[in-house]
Amino acid sequence: MKFIIETYGCQMNVADSEMISTIMENSGYELTDTLTDADIIMFNTCSVRQHAEDRVIGRISNEVARKISNKNLVIGVVGCMAQRLGKELGEMNTKIDFVVGVDNYFKLPEIIEGLYNKRHFVSSVDMNHKEIYHDIYPIRSNELNAFVTIMRGCNNFCTYCIVPYVRGRERSRSVDEIIKEIKIAGEKGIKEVTLLGQNVNSYSWEGINFPKLLQKVNKVDGISRVRFVTSHPKDISDELIETMASCDKVCEHIHLPVQSGNNEILKVMNRNYTAEHYLNRISKLRSLIPNIAITTDVIAGFPGETEEQFQDTYNLMKEIRYDFAFMFKYSPRIGTKAAEFNNQVEEAVRLERLQRLIDLQTEITHEKYKEQIGQIKEVYVEGPSKKDENEYSGKSRDFKITIFPGDESLVGKLIKVKVEDAVGWTLKGHLVE
Ligand code: SF4
The missing domain is CATH 3.40.50.12160 (Methylthiotransferase, N-terminal domain)
Structure with a gap:
């Protein structure tokens, strides 16, 4: 069958x-x-x-x-x-x-x-909140990147999010199984591993926390790059940032969803951090990993959000200057607390605020990508570009799509590309011998 x-x-x-x-x-x-x-x-x-x-x-x-x-x-x-x-x-x-x-x-x-x-x-559909799929080592659909689940579920109950209701409570996979799965990937020639969890920073297995797990993953032979998603700003510890800085395989990129730049909105979102805490984490990340790329998720028009509160988000994005942001207008999910709030922002206002964020971020992304011109990037080649079969595409360590003239023999290799241009969210360049 x-x-x-x-x-x-x-x-x-x-x-x-x-x-x-x-x-x-x-x-x-x-x-x-x-x-x-x-x-x-x-x-x-x-x-x-x-x-x-x-x-x-x-x-x-x-x-x-x-x-x-x-x-x-x-x-x-x-x-x-x-x-x-x-x-x-x-x-x-x-x-x-x-x-x-x-x-x-x-x-x-x-x-x-x-x-x-x-x-x-x-x-x-019974949930036991414990299932971790012990001893299953997945057949890879992707021959270049291994997405390795390190934990399942979420305990955070952000008021807009359905995930804790459909994925259950947090539980971590054993260190041994994670390392075994990564070793298998490395033996197959996969160079890049992404550790997955709804909140990877909460990883915990018999005294091993997430930074300690990263140190162990960093030592696995065969793999060259380690990424992880998703991080929660409340759980980004100094230990984690120091570990990221000291582990050579951990890539210089973090996806750190901010959602809002206003403390009152963050509180009703149940995010459990303040804008000041978030900025402090960004500053620590940038001081220890100067070339780190930072991406985020933002919601415009959360229930009750005033224009002034929205401005806090706008100003925070302007201050941080993310490399890229996934921006959404608030959209109620049945089954979540925020969907029941009786101070929903009008659709037209949500859309208009979203557009202002998109306009701002598009400009920042464009500027940040232009700043890369002249740099030499390590690129993990994934395949031909969608637009031109003579051009090949891959990602830099700081998670930027990079295109260059190449051929099939480069797929799966780590190569050096000198950046000559930046078009939209893509870097363009030439192979450096
Ligand atoms: S947004 Fe993320 S941290 Fe918050 S409840 Fe959903 S999955 Fe958990």
Whole structure:
């Protein structure tokens, strides 16, 4: 039996799809990348925004039509939307065969086998808040980058976020399993590893905290680069910053979501830090790692946000000068506290504030990228550029897409590129011998 997984959302979901593939293959199922060959189609879904859910519901509706010509086709939904909606999904679309939540992937082979014996809808979304998928070493869909889950879940309950409700409480994976998975990746020639978790800074396993884990990962042979996402500003310790500075494989980039520059809004978001604390962390990062690239997430128009409070966010972004920012207008998620707040900001105001942030950040990003001209960057070559097959593309250690004239033989190699231009969010240059 062949299966295919269509993945939506963040890198955690990409890693989960690789893990699900391993669980399925261990039970004799075969992974395919061709929809028409698949006997089982799984959608690994995201719930962070309503738009993400609407998109996947549309995709499922398209695929269930295949059941007319293939009566045995099995269609299932896994991931955050499966966890959030459970059997409601089966009521929304009666052609869906199963819905399996984030703690129940080990049951997938058995559930699917059961469906072939007795065809009726199955929903398995119980959460135990403990499942860490012990002893599963994922089959990689990506031959250049290993996304390694180090922890699952989140305890923070930011008032706008659905994640703690659909991913459960924080639990860390053992150091030994993480290191083993990274060694396997290194042996396969993968040079870059990204450690994943909703809040990696809270990692804790038998006295080993995140900085100590980073030190151990840094020593694994075969790999050359280590990244991690996502960090929470309240948990960025001096020890972590010092470790980043001293570990040669840890790349000079941090994604540190600020969300707002106003303390009152940060409080109602339940972020548990102040703008002053955040600025202090940025200053420490920049003093110990002068060439570090800093990226962030920002929300415009959170419930109750006044123009003055918005200005604090605008001014903070101006002061920090991020390399890049993911900017969103606040969008209520059913099931979160903030969706219930009765002081929602008008849509037009949210949009207008978002646009001001985008205009500001676009200018800053442009300036920061232009500042790179003349520099020599180490680039990990990923493949041909999308626009020109004679040009190749990769990422610098500070997470900037870099394009240069090259050929297939460079893919998977670390090379040096001299930057000659910056166009939008891309650096352009030439290979340096
Ligand atoms: S830290 Fe906050 S925003 Fe991030 S996953 Fe947890 S609740 Fe969501």
